Every structure is written in structure tokens, then in C-alpha cells.
Amino acid sequence: MDSRKILIVDDEPIIRMDLREILESEGYNVVAEAKNGEEAVELAHRHKPDLIIMDVKMPVMNGIKATEIIRKFTDASVLLLTAYSQKELVKDASAAGVTAYLVKPVSEEDLLPAVEIALSQRERVNSLRHDIQALEQKFEERKIVERAKGKIMSHFSFNEEQAYQWMRKESMTKRIPLAKLAEQLLHLDKTELTY
Ligand SMILES: [Mg+2]
DSSP, rough: OSSSEEEEEEHHHHHHHHHHHHHTTTTTTEEEESSSSHHHHHHHHHOOOSEEEEEEOOSSSOOHHHHHTTTTOOEEEEEEEEEEOOOHHHHHHHTTOOOOEESSOOOOOOOHHHHHHHHHHHHHHHHHHHHHHHHHHHHHHHHHHHHHHHHHHHHHHHHHHHHHHHHHHHHHHHTHHHHHHHHHHHHHHGOOOOO
16 A cells, blocks of 8 residues: 555545545555544644645635645645635635645546645655755755864964865764764864864
8 A cells, every 4th residue: 555644634424435435446545534624634733644635615614724724734735625616716725835626526537646746746845855955964064164174274274185184084083974073173172172
């Protein structure tokens, strides 16, 4: 079975059953069903789904409001199910953070590609976010190494290359990554720096 988790939200039991049947027969992992927006918020919190298939018109709390709340604690994709296709609703929906929407009644042919696109979109966003974090980390590390190098240059009257070689040697001798060494060097005061 697919490991990605799906939450189904609709106030009509028959629609929930239909959706579950279609998804499960394709190997998707339906982790829970909610019958209104309030339940959806609670179950999204508990199950951390990758995708939420969300009805709009429901008692207690509608799907747009629920999506707005869910957006604050998770980056799950939200596929909105709507009987309406008015512009106003679509505007509200995208402001609330809806990934895409389907107009009811939803056929299997419409549902499955939409589910696949919503899930892969989320994976792409997550992987981009991961890349950006790694880049930021690298950039931070480089800044620290540069600052430490400056400190070593002025302390030992080294040129840039000498300072860099000194740091590389220290990092190998002490068996710590260059960025870590740089951080330590920045925290040392002048009297502790020797070679
Ligand atoms: Mg409804």
C-alpha cells in the first residue's frame, strides 16, 4: 500500500464511502474520515495526512474555514470538493491554501489524477524546501569559515592561503569539520589561540 496518508472530509457518508472505495482500490492509504470541518481539523492534527480531500459545504464548520486552520499547522495538500464552481469560491479557496479543486459529482477518472498531482506537488515542494535549507546551511557555514579565517589571518599575520591551510590542518588533527572548527575559533579569545 501507498505510504502517503489521505484524510477524507465530507458530511455525506455515501460520498466518503465512494471516495474511500476508489482510493483504496488503487492502493491509496485512507487514514481517517471526517464529517465536518471541525473534525477535519482534529483528525488532520492527529494523523498528519499528506493529502486532505475536503468538501466545502458541511455543518459545524465549512471546508474553506477548516483548510485555513489546518494550513497553520501542516503543509498537507488540500483537494477541495465542491458543487459550485463560482469564481468567488475559488478565490477564497486559494487564499485559504487549497491546492486544487474538483467539482462534484467526482468521477474516478477525475479523482485519481487530481490526487496524484496533489501528492506529487507536495513532495516536490518538500524536496525544494529541503534543498533550500541545505543551501542556507552551507551559506551560513561558509560565512563562519570566512570570519574565522579573518581572525586567524590577523592573529598570526597570515595571508589568506596560510590561514586556510592552518585551519584545514587543525580540522584534520582535531577530527572536526571545518565549519565546526571555525565556530570554535570564533569563540576563542586571543590568549587561547596558539600554534
Ligand atoms: Mg457537503
